[in-house]
Amino acid sequence: MNGARGKRSYDQQCALAYALDVVGERWTLLVIRELLHGPRRYNQLLEALPGIGTNLLAARLAALVDAGLLTPTEPRKRTGGYQLTDLGRSLHEPILGLSRFGLAYAAGHELPSGATARASWAVLAIEAMVDDARTGEIDESYEFRVDDEIFHVDVRAGHAEVVAGPADAPSLTVRTDARSFFSLGMRQLDPIEALVSGQVAAVGVPAAVTRCLRLLGITPDVAVSTDRLADVGPAPV
Amino acid sequence: MNGARGKRSYDQQCALAYALDVVGERWTLLVIRELLHGPRRYNQLLEALPGIGTNLLAARLAALVDAGLLTPTEPRKRTGGYQLTDLGRSLHEPILGLSRFGLAYAAGHELPSGATARASWAVLAIEAMVDDARTGEIDESYEFRVDDEIFHVDVRAGHAEVVAGPADAPSLTVRTDARSFFSLGMRQLDPIEALVSGQVAAVGVPAAVTRCLRLLGITPDVAVSTDRLADVGPAPV
DNA sequence: CTGCATCCGCCTCGATACTG
């Protein structure tokens, strides 16, 4: 019954403080994260956010709708879901930025490992890892099958884009589970070891493996540190 | 008595969740924001973060040092300050991203206006507003004097950089107060009106005013309303 | 069955007082 009264604010004329006034509370950015993949229903969100508590999710959703970051998909009916507005979608880049930091942080620390792993998180991680500056002259696509989630990365004209669903003619198809995938992203699992042990299976053009790893910034250490980007070294697989 | 025990975590294998486990709590990103400008002492932080409470600041600082984002400038003595590590500094981009969102959000909403305004926030706002894609063929610099804070933007070879201190030979010098400055950034104050009313004073090459405004994305009317989020979001079905 | 609202115990937060 409070509505918008008593909102806690940093009360600073600062762009960052304004942002945190809106999306800085607990769970809020994770709700946005879920909606980045498309509209979701209340119960879908509840299931994707273990531990949030029903009242808190309802409160967050109401606040976000009120702030103009979300809209109900069907304003009248109660059966509809929620989707991001343009303003809400503009959090995509900041979320990717924070994700990059999250990967960098996790790379240097011990992970709880009791954490729940979902394949849909992997899409976000791939988006965060891909860097257009490392596309070089590549023009191909890589398909990922993390658990039962399928998506792919299209690299074309110096730009890499992550898209849901299978690829047309991927030069590489990577299959793994969500847990192994994140261990790779956090540099706590060496890609070569993962391939050998079978935690990750790669099918396609052998040289594409190297190119894909470089695009994701997880070249297995030895790696070329020179910025000369000749078309891939010989891949010893 | 808790120390580091019982740390509240989202417990998800997700890059964003990892990030928020570290910097997602209240005040944490604002502490990082303060340290982006250089080392700060405990009392400087207290003063820059009105309402934080001494125990909470101490707890946050300890947690951040423990997480490896901060280090005391003088490990032994208690008189030293705190500074960011490389890992902590990697939050610069995510913070700028959130700041861009904060400006976009504030542009469409009523601002409390009772908020405390500090000139040093303006540096961050400028960094967030500047976009290399809008530098064109410009090769000049703009100096800003917001309250008693002086900094400038160097534009050279398609890249814009925000630097502390006065510029060498600025083609434009802008003088204003923090409050007016943020009103400009939030598009709640028209730059032309601000110049006429004297809230903002500009000295230098007249044409540089237009170039500077365009670099900051606050051109008076033609208004690139959707220019900033050229994210090509395919409409959800 | 979905989409919340209510209640309750706990933990975090914010403010003040106090100490080395």
Added chain:
DNA sequence: CAGTATCGAGGCGGATGCAG
């Protein structure tokens, strides 16, 4: 100056109730 100790208020998490 740089924190620690303490305490009230409120946000959070979990269980349950209830209406459409």
